[in-house]
Amino acid sequence: MNIIVCLKQVFATDARIKIAPDGKTVSEEQIEWIMSPYDEFALEEALRIREAKSGKITALTLGPERCTTMLRSAFALGVDAAVHLKDPLFDNLDALAVARVLAEAIRKIPHDLVLFGKQGVGVDQGLVQSMVAELLGLPLANIVTKLSVEADKVRCLREVDGGSEWVECGLPAIVSAQKGLNDPRIANLKGIMAAKKKPIDVWNAQSLGVTADSIGASTLTHDSYVLPPPRKAGKVLQGTAEDTAQQLVSLLRNEAKII
Amino acid sequence: MGKTFLIYIETKDSKARKSSIEALCAARRVAGDSTAAAVVIGQCDDASSLAQYGVSAVYTVNAPSTAGFSSDLHAAAVAAAADKVKPDFIGGSATVLGRELFGRLSARLGRTAAMDCIEMKWDGGLKLVRPVYSGKALATVSFQGEAPHLFTLRPNVFPADAPAAGLSCALTPLDVSLDATKATSRVVEVLRGAAGELDVAEAQVVISGGRGMKGHENFDVLRKLVAVIPNAALGASRAAVDSGWIDHSHQVGQTGKVVSPQLYIACGISGAIQHLAGMSSSKCIVAVNKDPEAPIFKLADYGIVGDLFEVVPKLVEEFKKLLAQ
Ligand SMILES: Cc1cc2nc3c(=O)[nH]c(=O)nc-3n(C[C@H](O)[C@H](O)[C@H](O)COP(=O)(O)OP(=O)(O)OC[C@H]3O[C@@H](n4cnc5c(N)ncnc54)[C@H](O)[C@@H]3O)c2cc1C
Ligand SMILES: Nc1ncnc2c1ncn2[C@@H]1O[C@H](COP(=O)(O)O)[C@@H](O)[C@H]1O
Numbered sequence: 001m002n003i004i005v006c007l008k009q010v011f012a013t014d015a016r017i018k019i020a021p022d023g024k025t026v027s028e029e030q031i032e033w034i035m036s037p038y039d040e041f042a043l044e045e046a047l048r049i050r051e052a053k054s055g056k057i058t059a060l061t062l063g064p065e066r067c068t069t070m071l072r073s074a075f076a077l078g079v080d081a082a083v084h085l086k087d088p089l090f091d092n093l094d095a096l097a098v099a100r101v102l103a104e105a106i107r108k109i110p111h112d113l114v115l116f117g118k119q120g121v122g123v124d125q126g127l128v129q130s131m132v133a134e135l136l137g138l139p140l141a142n143i144v145t146k147l148s149v150e151a152d153k154v155r156c157l158r159e160v161d162g163g164s165e166w167v168e169c170g171l172p173a174i175v176s177a178q179k180g181l182n183d184p185r186i187a188n189l190k191g192i193m194a195a196k197k198k199p200i201d202v203w204n205a206q207s208l209g210v211t212a213d214s215i216g217a218s219t220l221t222h223d224s225y226v227l228p229p230p231r232k233a234g235k236v237l238q239g240t241a242e243d244t245a246q247q248l249v250s251l252l253r254n255e256a257k258i259i
Numbered sequence: 260m261g262k263t264f265l266i267y268i269e270t271k272d273s274k275a276r277k278s279s280i281e282a283l284c285a286a287r288r289v290a291g292d293s294t295a296a297a298v299v300i301g302q303c304d305d306a307s308s309l310a311q312y313g314v315s316a317v318y319t320v321n322a323p324s325t326a327g328f329s330s331d332l333h334a335a336a337v338a339a340a341a342d343k344v345k346p347d348f349i350g351g352s353a354t355v356l357g358r359e360l361f362g363r364l365s366a367r368l369g370r371t372a373a374m375d376c377i378e379m380k381w382d383g384g385l386k387l388v389r390p391v392y393s394g395k396a397l398a399t400v401s402f403q404g405e406a407p408h409l410f411t412l413r414p415n416v417f418p419a420d421a422p423a424a425g426l427s428c429a430l431t432p433l434d435v436s437l438d439a440t441k442a443t444s445r446v447v448e449v450l451r452g453a454a455g456e457l458d459v460a461e462a463q464v465v466i467s468g469g470r471g472m473k474g475h476e477n478f479d480v481l482r483k484l485v486a487v488i489p490n491a492a493l494g495a496s497r498a499a500v501d502s503g504w505i506d507h508s509h510q511v512g513q514t515g516k517v518v519s520p521q522l523y524i525a526c527g528i529s530g531a532i533q534h535l536a537g538m539s540s541s542k543c544i545v546a547v548n549k550d551p552e553a554p555i556f557k558l559a560d561y562g563i564v565g566d567l568f569e570v571v572p573k574l575v576e577e578f579k580k581l582l583a584q
Contacts, residue, residue: 011392013513013514013532013533013536014532014533015392015395016395016532017392017395017396019396026391026392026396037514038514094371095365095371096365096366096369096370096371097371099366121393121513121514122391122392123391124374124375124390124391124392124393124517125358125374125375126358126362126374127358127361127362127365127371127372127374128362129362130330130358130359130360130361130362130363130366131362131363131365131366132366133330133331133362133363134331134334134362134363134365134366134367135366137443138443139331139443139444140330140331140359140363140443140444141444142330142355142359143355145507155447157450159355159508160328160355160356161271161354161355161356161458161460161461162271162451162456162457162458162461163449163450163451164450165327165446165448165449165450166446166447166448166449166450167327167444167445167446167447168444168445168447169443169444169445170443173443173444178507179507179510179514179515180507216369217403217404218371218403219369219370219371219402219403219404219408220370220371220372220373220400220401220402220403221400221401221402221403222398222399222400223386223399223400223401224398224399225391225396225397225398225399226396226397226399227395227396227397228390228394228395228396228397228539228540231539231544231557231558231560233556233557233558233559233562234544234559234560234561234562235560235561235562236551236556236561236562236563236564237561237562237563241565241566241569241570241573242573244563244565244570244573245563245570245573245574245576245577246573246577248545248561248563248574248577249574249577249578249580249581250581251561252522252543252545252561253581256522256542256543256560256561258521258522258542258543259488259522259578259581259582
């Protein structure tokens, strides 16, 4: 079983967001970078499938130099190979461009299963996996909390609004991981030491055979970023549980006009 | 740039979803003198009543009812519909299935969709605002290049207009054929959430419990409050979910759902940055916490410092009284 896991490096979830002086980007100063939390579930699932079925896992990321640390962590956890898509041409791509480049790379790596996170924490789009599925003509089981691999298909429990559904997809397939899929392991010291010596394959635009033209220009422009207006602290209600409950309900009706 | 819209109507139990109607109304308002049309795929019993929201046309695509939702087929159908209707914008709701569909549609049409937007207006072109970093910042985006452009709107943020009663319209079937045998994924079993339970992302009121709930069974205290308030749903912090007290589908926050209800009541939740990211765009926030220093009070409109196990049962009584009036 050949598995590719797509990993995205994102801001740590406790990051305080600052807007860059140009007002058109979010500042990356003093940001701690992590593997997107949902991608951790994808990676763990790959490890478990390999343990059950044997096979090879390739970690795949597109991003600048800093992503090396994330690929090292993936090695420490036990992936067999890592491919880093790195090129000045790949800076500041939108979701579709990222999907086009990833799809090109996926074509070049043998795969039965391609695992994604359900969304990259931060931009929170959850677009790339469905774009890649469309570009490669592959089935997608999105937002999955249970996964079983059978001879020529996967059976997945996917989340939908207000419930869940079991879906089946023939292989090769794309699956995106939701929290609940598994409980990711933590790397041990031996793994961390061994990871330092593992070779990362770096592919640039030329080796991948993509150009600015084939990636395409973005049709979506970010005009500005702002911080949401701060909420002001409101009233703290005083009295017994009964008093405060009465006050609250009356304020919700008469002041906030909500109920 | 033209201003015509085609809105994808998602169905649930063969009825148009409320969030799709919200998107349709939002498009109708921005379209002004231009048109907003709807496209429905598969069985939708109330399709002709979409006329009540001022649509110019309701296009329908036949789909075999056995197919379930397969985003590849639906994306192909919407793309084919767009090819015939030639709208400037294709929109929908950022539901779970809507996101998947618009991802595939983006790749098909070669245009990145603006996802999960919370504001939409016309200012020399279509401008949309989308929260990033779970609402810790807001990005204003616009489109470039040839139509059609794609967007999805966050459920529960845009008001649906009151339907103009009695209006209905003829449906316009589109000659698009969907071959269910070509679907790459197949739904084999549908599991509903607990009967009658509303999803946090769609509720008008969300009542959430955190570590302060202290146990699985205590969530019943909150369920009683959920039961007396119309359109209310049960939410939770990650601490409560990770303790195994409640399913992850209830989690609110940066790695859970982002909600914007009219009213959010946080009970026994401290207000960690990852939780706030999921609920700080709620219209009105109430916090019940026994620690007066809890960070949640910094953004709550109304705070009650006290034991939730005393306060919440009183709230149940007071809400009952008020709503009975
Ligand atoms: C990568 C990552 C992602 C995360 N994503 C999320 C997310 O999506 N959503 C999320 O919620 N968190 C998330 N977190 C976790 C977050 O950092 C906090 O740990 C979590 O929100 C704390 O939950 P809590 O407020 O319920 O618990 P606590 O912080 O322990 O707070 C419990 C509160 O209950 C109060 N309390 C106790 N007993 C009572 C009582 N009887 N009556 C009234 N009040 C009482 C206490 O005073 C306290 O303020 C994430 C963390 C990380 C690292
Ligand atoms: N730059 C990237 N490199 C590798 N994988 C990515 C990248 N961007 C997105 N992904 C994958 O696509 C998923 C969804 O990302 P997004 O559409 O950005 O929310 C992530 O969880 C990753 O698995």
